[in-house]
Amino acid sequence: xxxxxxxxxDEALVAQVARGDEGALAxxxxxxxxxxxxxxxxVLRDDRLAEDAVQEGFxxxxxxxxxxxxxRAKASTWILTLVHRxxxxxxxxxxxxxxxxxxxxxxxxxxxxxxxxxxxAWLRFERExxxxxxxxxxxxxxxxxxxxxxxxxxxxxxxxxxxxxxGTIKSRMFSGLARLRELLDESSQEGSWxxxxxx
Amino acid sequence: xxxxxxxxxxxxxxxxxxxxxRWAYETHLADCERCREELTSxxxxxxxxxxxxSGPAPNPELRGRILAAARAERQVVVxxxxxxRRIVPALGAAAAIAAVLALAVGLWATQLSGDLDxxxxxxxxxxxxxxxxxxxxxRTVALEAGDGRLVVDDGGRAVLVLDGLDxxxxxxxxxxxxxxxxxxxxxxxxxxxDGLDWVGLEGTVNTGDVVAVTIEEAGGVEVSANDPxxxxxxx
Numbered sequence: 001x002x003x004x005x006x007x008x009x010d011e012a013l014v015a016q017v018a019r020g021d022e023g024a025l026a027x028x029x030x031x032x033x034x035x036x037x038x039x040x041x042x043v044l045r046d047d048r049l050a051e052d053a054v055q056e057g058f059x060x061x062x063x064x065x066x067x068x069x070x071x072r073a074k075a076s077t078w079i080l081t082l083v084h085r086x087x088x089x090x091x092x093x094x095x096x097x098x099x100x101x102x103x104x105x106x107x108x109x110x111x112x113x114x115x116x117x118x119x120x121a122w123l124r125f126e127r128e129x130x131x132x133x134x135x136x137x138x139x140x141x142x143x144x145x146x147x148x149x150x151x152x153x154x155x156x157x158x159x160x161x162x163x164x165x166x167g168t169i170k171s172r173m174f175s176g177l178a179r180l181r182e183l184l185d186e187s188s189q190e191g192s193w194x195x196x197x198x199x
Numbered sequence: 200x201x202x203x204x205x206x207x208x209x210x211x212x213x214x215x216x217x218x219x220x221r222w223a224y225e226t227h228l229a230d231c232e233r234c235r236e237e238l239t240s241x242x243x244x245x246x247x248x249x250x251x252x253s254g255p256a257p258n259p260e261l262r263g264r265i266l267a268a269a270r271a272e273r274q275v276v277v278x279x280x281x282x283x284r285r286i287v288p289a290l291g292a293a294a295a296i297a298a299v300l301a302l303a304v305g306l307w308a309t310q311l312s313g314d315l316d317x318x319x320x321x322x323x324x325x326x327x328x329x330x331x332x333x334x335x336x337x338r339t340v341a342l343e344a345g346d347g348r349l350v351v352d353d354g355g356r357a358v359l360v361l362d363g364l365d366x367x368x369x370x371x372x373x374x375x376x377x378x379x380x381x382x383x384x385x386x387x388x389x390x391x392x393d394g395l396d397w398v399g400l401e402g403t404v405n406t407g408d409v410v411a412v413t414i415e416e417a418g419g420v421e422v423s424a425n426d427p428x429x430x431x432x433x434x
Contacts, residue, residue: 025269029262037261038253051258055265056336062269063332063350072235077242080249081214088214089336123253130251148215149248155210156217174209181244 010075011068018065025062032076033058035123036083042150043087044094053090057083084149091152133183141176144169208234212241272339272348328358328399340410345429349410355403359410361429366391367414374419375400376427378409386410388419408434 005013005027016024036057040050060082068078134142143162147153155173159166207224210216216224228234331337331352340349347361359375367373367390375386377400387401404410411427 022266022269026262026266029265033262034256035250035253037257038255039249041254042252047258051261051264054257054261055268058265059268059272060334062272064329067329073239073242074246077246080246081242084245084249085214086336123250126247127251127253130247133247134251145213145248148210148213149245150252153215154217155215155220158215170206170210173213173215174206177209177212177241177244180247181240184244184247 011070014061014065014068014070014075014078017062018068025058028061028075028079029058032079035076036080039080040083040087043084043152044091046094049090049094050087053087054083056086060086088152092154129187130184133180133187136183137176137179141172141179144172145176145180148173205231205234205237208237208241212238212245327356328397331356331358331399332360332397340434341432343430343432344427345412347429349404349431349434351404351434355405357400357404357410357434358397359400359412359429359431360395360397361391361412362395364391364396364412364429365393370417371414372417372419374413374415374423376411376413376423377402377404378411379405379407383411383423385419385421388415404434406434410434 005016005023008016008024008027010028010031013024013028017028033054036054037050040053040057041047044050044053057079061079068075073081134145137145144158147158148155153161155169156166159169162169204224204227207216207220207227211221211224228238331350334352337350337352340351342348345361346363347359349357349359351357364373372388373391374388375398376383377386384402387398389396389398400410410431412429413423413425413427415423415425
């Protein structure tokens with residue numbers, strides 16, 4: 001890793017990537033790649049497919065860095081959005097996932113079964129903070145968010161699987177995400193520090 | 200309680216909209232400052248969900264594979280803003296702002312007033328081409344003649360990226376072709392520019408097709424007698 005990238009913000013690195021700086025892409029991968037991969041594994045439940053989603057997401061960063069606008073989203077958010085969208089595209093093609101039962105896997109349970117020991121402290125801290133906020137959501141809202149974001153189910157698929165009207169799913173998802181945002185804002189104001197990907 | 204299309208902001212941020220609603224929402228987004236702000240904020244919340252999913256570290260080889268794949272593509276820096284400036288002045292400030300904002304994270308929605316059909320069409324082609332270039336699922340096909348590459352998405356939408364093709368001579372135009380075996384269908388005209396250029400094809404490209412470029416008299420032709428100056432490998 002070339003030293004000159006270490007002090008740059010994520011957004012400055014994207015600008016460097018737009019100029020063809022491969023080292024800047026490597027640095028972005030070092031900062032966001034692990035989270036992106038964890039997300040892709042969670043959605044796809046398959047190491048190889050998850051690697052594909054991460055690789056394709058980062059290649060999209062490489063190709064379209066010049067179109068990134070920092071006023072619209074943080075660079076890490078943008079990268080994770082690209083990887084997530086690709087993971088969802090891939091999982092919707094996987095019939096295997098479709099046959100698995102719904103609703104049994106909660107984020108709290110996931111945290112208990114796999115607790116990686118080699119990750120940065122801030123990452124562990126942040127994960128616990130988000131999981132705590134999720135636990136405070138009404139069950140139906142948490143279920144809608146988890147099945148959509150981690151399961152890759154569309155709103156209309158969820159309405160069918162859960163046997164509730166589409167409008168109900170839309171409103172649960174909106175209320176759930178808005179409530180989660182509030183809870184996260186509150187917990188970040190309670191004296192904890194706000195993690196940045198530039199650490 | 201949010202209702203209607205504003206409420207789709209959450210589903211959009213979670214990638215949980217079906218294709219038709221995603222499209223409708225992106226179109227709406229260009230015209231709705233409130234939704235753009237809400238989306239920016241919701242995206243931060245979904246980033247927290249991403250962090251909460253973190254688990255084992257990826258295979259250490261993944262990093263090298265990504266860098267090798269990036270290197271293999273050669274960097275193509277698509278000069279979106281300069282292209283945008285070339286087209287946008289005719290459309291008025293509001294549309295221009297919407298177009299620029301929509302570029303932020305790979306969203307390409309535009310909402311234009313109805314009386315500028317050529318400009319609207321040009322912008323729509325730009326929008327689609329930019330979406331293909333930003334699509335993580337798009338594949339790259341090498342050129343067998345000419346410098347550049349062809350990018351094709353899952354739906355067969357294709358963008359030809361050209362490096363170092365000069366503007367077409369006065370009175371001439373570049374014409375795109377999709378070859379399905381021996382059958383060539385015209386796929387649009389473009390003027391060319393210095394340095395890097397990119398152009399979306401009209402029509403879809405299927406496996407085995409070849410994309411080519413000829414120089415024709417202004418206005419283009421339905422059947423060309425000229426040899427291609429640019430040709431892709433079979434898709």
